[in-house]
Amino acid sequence: MTDVRTEEPRTVQGAPRIGESAPRPDGIPKVNGSFAFSSDLWHDRMLWGGTLRSPHPSARIRSIDIGPAVAVTGIHAVLTSADVPGSPTYGLEHADQPVLASDVVRYEGEPVAIVAADHPDAVRLALDAIVVDYEVTMPLVDPGVAESSDPIHPDGNLIRRIHLRHGDQEVVGDVVVEGTYEVGMQDQAFLGPESGLAVPAEDGGVELFIATQWLHADRDQVAACLGLEPGLVRLTLAGVGGAFGAREDLSLHAHLCLLALHTRRPVKMVYSREESFHGHVHRHPARMWYRHHADRAGNLVRVEARLLLDGGAYASSSGAVIANATCFAAGPYRVPSADIEGVVVRTNNPPCGAMRGFGAVQVCIGHEAQMDRLAAALGMDPVELRLRNVLAPGDRLSTGQVITGTAPVAEVLRSCADHPSAASLPGDPMSLPGGAGRTADPAHVRRGEAIALGFKNLMFSEGFDDSSSAICRLEGGVATVTCACAEVGQGFVTLAQQITREVLGVDEVVLAPAATATMGSAGSTSASRQSWMSGGAVQAACEEVRVRLLARVADDRGVDPDELVLVEGRVVSLSGDFEADLASVTAEAIEAEVEFRHAPTSPLDENGQGDAHVSFAFSAHRAIVDVDRDLGLVKVVELTTSQDVGRLLNPLQAIGQIEGGAAQGVGLAVMEEVLVLDGRIRNASFTDYLVPTALDMPPVEIAALIEQPEPGAPFGAKGIGEPPCISSTAAVVAAIRAATDLDLTHVPVRPTDIALAGA
Amino acid sequence: MSAGPYVLRVNGNDHEVPDAHLGESLLWVLRERLGLPGSKNACEEGECGSCSVQVDGELVCSCLVLAAAGVGREVTTIEGLAPDGELADVQRAFVEAGAVQCGFCTPGLIMAVDTLLDDLPDDGSDPDDLIVREAISGNLCRCTGYGRILEAVSIAADLRRENRT
Known part of the structure; x- marks a missing residue:
C-alpha cells in the first residue's frame, strides 16, 4: 500500500446524469427478489x-x-x-x-x-x-346498434360523439380509396x-x-x-x-x-x-370506415372517417380515448379537408378505457392501411407518398391546431425506411412460421415488408388542468426527492435521480416513497407525460434549491449570489476566492416544493377544432414477416424503428421502452385479442390469451432516435412510452398484406383470415 | 386434508411447514408460509413462468408443483441464488443490461437463465440465439420485448465462463 493521497474524482462512478444510461435504483431489489410488489x-x-x-x-x-x-x-x-x-x-x-x-x-x-x-x-x-x-x-353486445337500443344505464348508451370538420367540405380528390377496418379488444396483460x-x-x-x-x-x-x-x-x-393503462x-x-x-x-x-x-378495462375494439382523397401527384386532399369504439358497460376514460382517435384519425399528414366522426358507445361488453397508445393505436391501423391503398391506386411508392404528405413544424392538424413544437416526421420516416435490413432468410425450421411446431413448408412461405408511421399527443389534452408537484430537500450534501409519481416500471425513479444530479451536482439522491399523505398530486403515469410533468417538477424543485443555496452561501460570505456557481457538487465563487463542498454548506437543510404545469390547452369546439394538445411524438416502424399461406401462420422476422424523442435522457431505458412497446404492437398485430362472445370473455387466461414470447419477438433494430429538443419540455425531452406500440402494429399487418396480397381488415390478423381467405 | 408438519429444504435451510393443507402449491407455501415472496404469482397455471424455481437443479413452475412433493429435495428460489448482499452472475447481468423494468417477471426469468447456463455445453462458445429464446419462451415479460433480456443472457454467459476458467 502506498500513502499517496489523490484528488477525489468529481464525477463519481455510478452517479450518471442526464443523457447517460443510469442504472435503475430499484434494479438490485428487483433481481434479488426483495422488491415488494403489491x-x-x-x-x-x-x-x-x-x-x-x-x-x-x-x-x-x-x-x-x-x-x-x-x-x-x-x-x-x-x-x-x-x-x-x-x-x-x-x-x-x-x-x-x-x-x-x-x-x-x-x-x-x-x-x-x-x-x-x-x-x-x-x-x-x-x-x-x-x-x-x-x-x-x-345483453346489448353490438356497438353498432347501441345508440338505437334502450339505454342500459341512466346516463344513456352514447358516451361521446365528436364530429370533426376541417377545411372545405365540398372538395373531392382525383383519386379516392375507401376501406373498412376492425380492431379487436387488447388486454394490457401486465x-x-x-x-x-x-x-x-x-x-x-x-x-x-x-x-x-x-x-x-x-x-x-x-x-x-x-x-x-x-x-x-x-x-x-x-x-x-x-400497468400500461390498466x-x-x-x-x-x-x-x-x-x-x-x-x-x-x-x-x-x-x-x-x-x-x-x-x-380492469381493455383497449377499445374499433370499427373504422375511411375514405381518402388525393390529387394525381399524391397530395392528400381530404380524409373522411367514421370511427366507432365499443366502450363497454362503463365510461372509464372513453371520452378522452375517442377524442384522441378522432384528432389523430388522419395520421401525421397534412390534410386540408377532413370530416371525421368519432363515436364511443356503451354496451354490455367488458368496460374499455386506457391502454398504451390510447386511441391512436386503432386509427393508425386505419390511416396507414389507407395510405398503402392510396399508394397502390396512384402507382406510387408508399414511402414516397407518405413523405409527400408528412406534417412539419408550422403545419396544421385536422383539428386546426398549428404545430409549434418539433415535428421531425420526415426524418423519422426516411431514417427508418433507409435503414439496411439485417434479416436473413429462415434457416432453422424453428425460425419458420409455426416455429417449434415445424409445420410450415418452406417452399410455401412468402416474405412481406412494409412501413408505417404514427403519432400521438403527449400529456392530457382538451384544456385539462394538468400538474405535478415535487419536493427537493438538500441536507448534508444528500438530496431527497419526494414526488407522488407512480413508478410502474417505466423508469421515472431513474430519471428523477439523473435530473437531481444534473441540477445540483450531487451524487447521492434518495427517493422518498410516493404517497398521498406527504405530497400533492403528480398526475397520472399515462399519456407519456411523467418525464415531462414530474421530471419538470423535480427539475424545478432542484433549481429552486440551487437558487436558495447560492443565496445562503452568498449571504454567509457577504458576496453577490451572481458571483457564485454550483459546479460538480461544490459552491464556487467566480472570482476564485473560495470553494465549499455541498455537504458543508447544507448542514442545515434547504427544501423547496414546486408545482409544475405545461402550457394550457383548449377544449375542442363543436367542429372538433381547437388547440387541444400540448405536444406530439412521432414514430415509424418497418416490418418484415414470413407467412405460411397454407396454415395462416406468421413469423415476424424483423422490426426496424425510428422515433422522435426530443432528447434522450437515458438511452438504455429508451431502448427498453421502444422494444417493449413494439412487442405489445406485435402482439396486437398477430395474436392478442380478448374474445368476447355474447358479452362473455372466452379467453381470460394466459393459456388462451396469447402475448408474445421471446420466440415470437423479432429483433428490434433502432434506425434512429431523432433528437430535436422540444420547447417547453424539461431538457427538451419528449415522452417515449407510447409511440413504439402505435406504428408497430400497422407495420406488421401491412407486411402480412404485402406477403399475401390479401386485404386483411381485421386486427389481429388471425390464421383463418389468411388460410381461409376466399374459401 | 391436513398433512402433518413436513420439512422443506429451501436455499440450503430446512423449514418446517406446520398445519399445511396437502393441496398447497410450492408457490403458495414459499410466498405465504415461508416468507419468500420473490417467486411471483402472475398466472398460477404454468403459462407465465414468473414463479419459476429450481428443484434439485431442475427448472419448474412452483405454481404447478405441490409443496409436499418437494420434501427431501433441494429447492432454490431467487432469494437463494446468491449469498446475502451479493448478486449472482445472472442477477448482475440483468441490472447491467437494462433487462429490468417493472420487475415482476424478473425473478422467474433469472431462474430460467441460470438453469439454461448450467445446462449449456462449456465449450466457450456463445449460446445460440434460438436456444436462448426457446429456453426463456416459458417466461412472459410484458415490459421489455425481450431485447435487453437477451442481452443480459449474453452478458451472464460471459460472466459464468469467466468464473469457470
Whole structure:
C-alpha cells in the first residue's frame, strides 16, 4: 500500500446524469427478489379479501342472500352495495360505475359482493355461498346498434360523439380509396395482478398500499365512496408489476378499504389472472370506415372517417380515448379537408378505457392501411407518398391546431425506411412460421415488408388542468426527492435521480416513497407525460434549491449570489476566492416544493377544432414477416424503428421502452385479442390469451432516435412510452398484406383470415 | 386434508411447514408460509413462468408443483441464488443490461437463465440465439420485448465462463 493521497474524482462512478444510461435504483431489489410488489404485502393480523362477480353480462338483481356466507367458518365480513357509506358509484371522467352492483349488473364480472376471511379458502367458500337471484336480460353486445337500443344505464348508451370538420367540405380528390377496418379488444396483460393491502387507522381513516398509476385520483374516488374526507384516505404506492393503462381506473381499491374499515383489521386482496381479465378495462375494439382523397401527384386532399369504439358497460376514460382517435384519425399528414366522426358507445361488453397508445393505436391501423391503398391506386411508392404528405413544424392538424413544437416526421420516416435490413432468410425450421411446431413448408412461405408511421399527443389534452408537484430537500450534501409519481416500471425513479444530479451536482439522491399523505398530486403515469410533468417538477424543485443555496452561501460570505456557481457538487465563487463542498454548506437543510404545469390547452369546439394538445411524438416502424399461406401462420422476422424523442435522457431505458412497446404492437398485430362472445370473455387466461414470447419477438433494430429538443419540455425531452406500440402494429399487418396480397381488415390478423381467405 | 408438519429444504435451510393443507402449491407455501415472496404469482397455471424455481437443479413452475412433493429435495428460489448482499452472475447481468423494468417477471426469468447456463455445453462458445429464446419462451415479460433480456443472457454467459476458467 502506498500513502499517496489523490484528488477525489468529481464525477463519481455510478452517479450518471442526464443523457447517460443510469442504472435503475430499484434494479438490485428487483433481481434479488426483495422488491415488494403489491401482491407481496403482509400484515400479521391481516385478513384475505375476495370479490363475487356477476356471471351474466346483463341481469337484474332480485335479491342477494349473504346468510350462508356469513355462516362460513373464518368469515369476518360479507358486504354488498348497502354497505357502501358514500357515493355508490365512481369513475375517472363520470362516476357511472357502481362500487358494488345493487339493482342491475351490466357486464360479466361486475362486482356484486365482497368478503373478508382469515384464509383464502374461507374466502372462496363464502363467495360460493352467497345466493344472488338474477333475472337475466338480453345483453346489448353490438356497438353498432347501441345508440338505437334502450339505454342500459341512466346516463344513456352514447358516451361521446365528436364530429370533426376541417377545411372545405365540398372538395373531392382525383383519386379516392375507401376501406373498412376492425380492431379487436387488447388486454394490457401486465404481469403483476391487481392487489393491495388496506389497514384501518385509529383516526377513522384508512391506509391503502396499492399498485396504481395515479395515487391522488384513486384517493379522491375512494374517499367519496367511503364518505370520508380525502385526508383520511392515505394511499402509498406499493410495487407495481406493470400497468400500461390498466391501473388508471379503480379495481379493488374501494373494496379493500370497505372491508378494512368494517372489520377493523388489515385486509389483503390479490386477483387471479382470470379475475384480472374481468377486473380492469381493455383497449377499445374499433370499427373504422375511411375514405381518402388525393390529387394525381399524391397530395392528400381530404380524409373522411367514421370511427366507432365499443366502450363497454362503463365510461372509464372513453371520452378522452375517442377524442384522441378522432384528432389523430388522419395520421401525421397534412390534410386540408377532413370530416371525421368519432363515436364511443356503451354496451354490455367488458368496460374499455386506457391502454398504451390510447386511441391512436386503432386509427393508425386505419390511416396507414389507407395510405398503402392510396399508394397502390396512384402507382406510387408508399414511402414516397407518405413523405409527400408528412406534417412539419408550422403545419396544421385536422383539428386546426398549428404545430409549434418539433415535428421531425420526415426524418423519422426516411431514417427508418433507409435503414439496411439485417434479416436473413429462415434457416432453422424453428425460425419458420409455426416455429417449434415445424409445420410450415418452406417452399410455401412468402416474405412481406412494409412501413408505417404514427403519432400521438403527449400529456392530457382538451384544456385539462394538468400538474405535478415535487419536493427537493438538500441536507448534508444528500438530496431527497419526494414526488407522488407512480413508478410502474417505466423508469421515472431513474430519471428523477439523473435530473437531481444534473441540477445540483450531487451524487447521492434518495427517493422518498410516493404517497398521498406527504405530497400533492403528480398526475397520472399515462399519456407519456411523467418525464415531462414530474421530471419538470423535480427539475424545478432542484433549481429552486440551487437558487436558495447560492443565496445562503452568498449571504454567509457577504458576496453577490451572481458571483457564485454550483459546479460538480461544490459552491464556487467566480472570482476564485473560495470553494465549499455541498455537504458543508447544507448542514442545515434547504427544501423547496414546486408545482409544475405545461402550457394550457383548449377544449375542442363543436367542429372538433381547437388547440387541444400540448405536444406530439412521432414514430415509424418497418416490418418484415414470413407467412405460411397454407396454415395462416406468421413469423415476424424483423422490426426496424425510428422515433422522435426530443432528447434522450437515458438511452438504455429508451431502448427498453421502444422494444417493449413494439412487442405489445406485435402482439396486437398477430395474436392478442380478448374474445368476447355474447358479452362473455372466452379467453381470460394466459393459456388462451396469447402475448408474445421471446420466440415470437423479432429483433428490434433502432434506425434512429431523432433528437430535436422540444420547447417547453424539461431538457427538451419528449415522452417515449407510447409511440413504439402505435406504428408497430400497422407495420406488421401491412407486411402480412404485402406477403399475401390479401386485404386483411381485421386486427389481429388471425390464421383463418389468411388460410381461409376466399374459401 | 391436513398433512402433518413436513420439512422443506429451501436455499440450503430446512423449514418446517406446520398445519399445511396437502393441496398447497410450492408457490403458495414459499410466498405465504415461508416468507419468500420473490417467486411471483402472475398466472398460477404454468403459462407465465414468473414463479419459476429450481428443484434439485431442475427448472419448474412452483405454481404447478405441490409443496409436499418437494420434501427431501433441494429447492432454490431467487432469494437463494446468491449469498446475502451479493448478486449472482445472472442477477448482475440483468441490472447491467437494462433487462429490468417493472420487475415482476424478473425473478422467474433469472431462474430460467441460470438453469439454461448450467445446462449449456462449456465449450466457450456463445449460446445460440434460438436456444436462448426457446429456453426463456416459458417466461412472459410484458415490459421489455425481450431485447435487453437477451442481452443480459449474453452478458451472464460471459460472466459464468469467466468464473469457470
